[in-house]
Amino acid sequence: MSQHGVGLRAVMRSAAFLTAGALAVPALAGCGSPDPAGKPLAGPDTAPAARDRIADGGTLRWAVDAVPETLNAFQADADAGTTRVAQAVLPSLYRMGERGRPEINPDYLESAKIVDTEPQQVVLYKLNQQAVWSDGREIGAADFAAQWRALSGRDSAYWTARNAGYERIERIERGASDLEVKVTFKRSYADWKSLFSPLYPKEVMGSPDAFNEGARRALKLTAGPFVLKKVDRADDEVRLARNPRWWGRPAKLSGIVLREVPREKRAAALTAGRVDVAEIDAATAGRLAPHEGTVEVRKSLEPAFTQLALNGAGGPLADERVRRAVARALDRRELARVVLEPLGLPAKPVGSHVALSGQAAYADGSGALGGQDTKEARALLADAGWEPGTVTEKEKKEKKDKDKGEKAAGPKKDDDGSEEADDGTYIVGEDDKARGDDEELAQDGKQHLKQGGAPGAYAPKGTAAPARSAPGPLAKDGKALSLRFVLPSGPGSKTLATVAERIRRMLDRVGIRTEVSKVEEEGYFKDHIASGEYDLALYSWPTSAFPATDARPIYAKPVPAADGSLNVEQNYTRVGTDQVDQLFEQAVGTLDEGESRALLRKADARIWAAAGSLPLYQRPQLVAARSGLANVGAFGFGTPVYEDMGFLKKEPGSPSGKASTSASASRS
Template sequence: MPAAQALDAATRRSLALLLAGALIPLAGCTSGEGGGPSSEGGGSGAARDVPHLDREQVASGRTLHWAVDSLPPTLNAFQPEADATTERITGATLPSLFTLDSAARPQPNQDYLKSADITAREPRQTVVYKLNPKAKWSSGRALGAADFKAQWKALSGRNKSFGAARNAGYDRIQKITKGANAHEVKVVFRKSYADWKSLFTPLYPKAVMTRPESFKHAARKSLPVSAGPFRVQKVHHGDTSVELVRNGKWWGDEAKLKRISLRVVPRDQRREALRKGELDLADVDVATVRSIVRAHKGGDEDAKSGKREGHSRKSAEELRAQAKRDGQLRHVAVRHAFEPAYTQLALNGAEGPLADERVRRAVARAIDRDALAKHALRGTGLPVKSLGSHLRMIDQDGYADNSDALGKQDVESAQSLLAEAGWKDGGAGSEPTSGADAKKGEHAQKDDKSDKGDDQKKDGDQKKDEKQGKGGEHGTDDGKQGDARENHAAGAAGAAAAPAAPVGVQEAARLAAQPLTLSPVTAGQRASLMTQAARLELGEAKSSGSASEVREARAQLTEATHARAGADELRLLSDGGAKVQRMKAGKPLTLRFVLPSGPGSEPIRATGTRIAKALTRIGVRTKMKQVPDEEYFAKHITTGDYDLAIYSWPGTAYPATDARPIFAKPAAAADGSLLVEQNYTRVGTNQIDQLFDQASKELDDGARNDLIKRADARIWAAAGSVPLYQRPQLVAASEKVANAGAFGFETPRYQDIGFEK
């Protein structure tokens, strides 16, 4: 069943994280300014990377060209379709009563608030907002209780006609009235709400919030009024950009920039746009970062760096020539920090083997999270550290590592848990297939030499891929013949290295049919030959116009896909620590591992491969399935069509509210279906729900943090979600850009952004 409507925005954010690339390995970048450390000592020193200049050192005027992924579908941040571009626009143009610092601590925004305090806890929580008397809408009307009241009624959930994306917190308000004067607003809650600082940000004028019709349309394509340092001048659908200009009615520090141009630039085109000087600020991918590094070095990369980046076959002259072509990139810097988002392994506990908590815990204990983080974050310039919390990020205030509730990697413990759950070794004994014991397999997983060997093999595959015009850590689809479905199937089947030169259709078919030695390498070669033969057959069949020949060729392509899956299984089983597959009631322990297939998802697939390899050491096999990115969430994650999956969730400054739907225990709906909200693992407990409920009402910060830690420990113990690592945030910025970069949790101060004098 789909997630509740109130949670669509967060699910879209998770999808956006996937499409933006699950992780970006970095060959080299600038050092950053660390943010404030967590009160629990989790500070990494990489909470933010924003070069700070005092306003006196920032030039007045000019236009900042800032890349975005898409035009905003709406400018109403509380509509279900609002996206990251909506958030960026509203942050610059509408009131934010509280902003976040680098440790995700809410801070009152003095441009709008003189103060905001809880003035009573009994019999009802009461908050009094004392507004800055200068705070006015661009229409000239002062911000006041009428705006607060209209927004509360629109978002409370009582009137379903508004169709608001969320009502958390607003549904706990009992009444809103004017305070002691026109610049005070008094909010009385019918039920205590700990995250009250999250409310009324952004704040919309009452004209947008009064009626369902105005809520849906008044701020969809434009903002009728603004109350920030910038205002929306126009949304250009022709050249896909949004123009923000200085707000002449703004009472605070005048914006240093005259204009911000938010331009839609696909991520694979941003390197060229930066090279031409068409962008000043952009989130970027690894290819762009490598080009920037190469341009700064002038192509003089040493052999180690070249090998790491997949350029070992390029001469120094070629690298220098590339650097010369990059040109303008010498004037671009890379800002890097930990993004407030994390990548997790999801274990679907709705049915099958993973419905048993012992099996989930065994799977979780079989993997080495530290080793996965090391591989995933290698070369990013960020501290290599696995994430120990579902509810707070590493640099966030209150962060604590609660993973001990699940336990560290322990192969013997994982095997015992499987045996306890009834999954016995399927062979005559419990020895690994190579004769090595499970403990040796565990040590082998941690051995850097073993990892290095794997990486060298993958580098070899990558070089062959690059020769055919492909990219990616593990290879992607290596041909463009046929329709999208055929290309996807072929991509999965053709991931291994193909022959150096094409062969004819007759020869490929003959070779594919030969009885080759049953080894991972030759099985992979056979799968590649089968794929090539099937593609050639399909091309000829389409040219002939014969429907029967097309069907036959497509069937051959499907067979090649199965052959590739078999070769992958052989490769996993060839590891010295692999055990005989476990069985129960005559059924093998096989888990469906669904991963995205898109070109930005190579790191996710690399992590998935390492996890699958680790699971072979406890006798668990995985059936890997790659699906198009656009289908990953809609057809697999939200519907529960998977056993194992990897995807990301955004972090939040308000976990008691925002994280609850992700871990809430699924409940039966009236029609008999399962209401999962955003808990796509379908794993939850009454205790977790109770702790979230208590935390959402606890007004004492210390007591609330304790409840959040306890909830996190319970989530770890349930083993439905295993955080692996916090994602990196890489931003390319023109060297003169000031007060902007990789913000992390921190709220940008738009009026201070500009260019150094």
């Protein structure tokens, strides 16, 4: 994925009518209709301040998960740290605005537009005449051409992780002057604005050796408000310094230090003054509460969503009717509430696989599948041949023993004796480990009490329990309907476990049993999700301003490879259709933005109908920042503006304590 930077009418439908070809797609907005993309559910929370209120100088210490293994954003092991460095020191022709849409970056571009469509698409870039690399050389066509050749896929000597869009370019040449770059495409490309962000110098892209190894530990040439000063693996730090050749608004900070700090140690690091800003979870936010006035928590929603994945490669979920029954059993609003309401964030379920509310391609396509409907879910299961069966004494004993073991084990504890901190869900595309950082949820019991209490919770002794609404276990051909729900067992698993338990109860009501399988966190994604060793799983996908390019491999129909294996690209649910593939191909090849969005929304409706993955909620974003630190925090969709970050000036007549806090925060 790019880093910019994963109800149908409640009537019973036959298996034939559930095919993609017979799908009734909800009407799309036409001329004069409100924009279905809507607005972002939450805006950025960065303590915005005008530049004249920010002091000149100081070093910002920023906690990161790890010192990046590579500084080349186009390599397979690039991670969030790689992106952070690239945003600060390299050109990006476009930035993401608060609505998650690309906006031209005037520090590098005067203009960029399509100047020809027939016989080929031609884009003309006019560069900012002041834009230079750190050695004084002008940014120009040679840099664009070197990056295209490296990422085009033509030369296998380049170890590239992604080349989407670059393979559609035919040639790059100088325009009427050195400040113009002319890019001619051999095939039309709707997402052309995604290219050359970041842009590396020709010295990095010009040879396989420089690309593969040279840019992993150092960047000799940069062109951003900051330069790379040092990657210090002994101290687990990356140091950036103000760029003396920067032609834009001067950076307020004299330096930025990206410091590796494990998430469970960030509260201590913040209160001790070793870092100034860090992404945190809700448990950490709670521990920081007594330190209000020194550190504050800034909140938004990430450009990413958590989904329930249904593996359609085999077993009961290979039947679309069973997958749809799972979907119709779920109350996605409840799942969003249990995660987001305790944080004071909008608890609205995600309605699209390809975009989030506010992004250009967003429209709620969940109507192609339908909302929670227990009766419909049971009817779908019956139509698929799953009928009430019997539970053997052995199965009863196994469940009793399992429940007893889980009750005896109790909650896990952190080193400080508190309940295990919660990182939340796994997000794909940021690093090999696919780490996550959602919030800790309120305890189930407290949630029930807040909503009026569970039925019978305080009933007088001797009161009969309410009748079970769930049917008995379902079976087919002598085999019980049971799905393996795979979850990680390490730190950060509490949110997943809580959401999974809610899902388990919802499925139980329609006769679908789940077997929760907790696996080692380190191998959760690679050994289970990517390899297809699961029936149900929870993980997250980032969204992109360019879904025709970036969402396509997530939903592409798996195809047999030459060696007999199945090529799934990033479609780990193994559910796809030819029509979805065709719609993505049409969307990426049309230069009419409205038509492209309409095609993506049609594709999304068909993805919903196939029920391979069910978007649940947009991921929360919690950032702890030192008071007095401006233009930093929970950025939401937006790209950070590094030159505007800094510490507020001491206000005349302000208490001495505030002044000393700001001053100490600015020292490294």
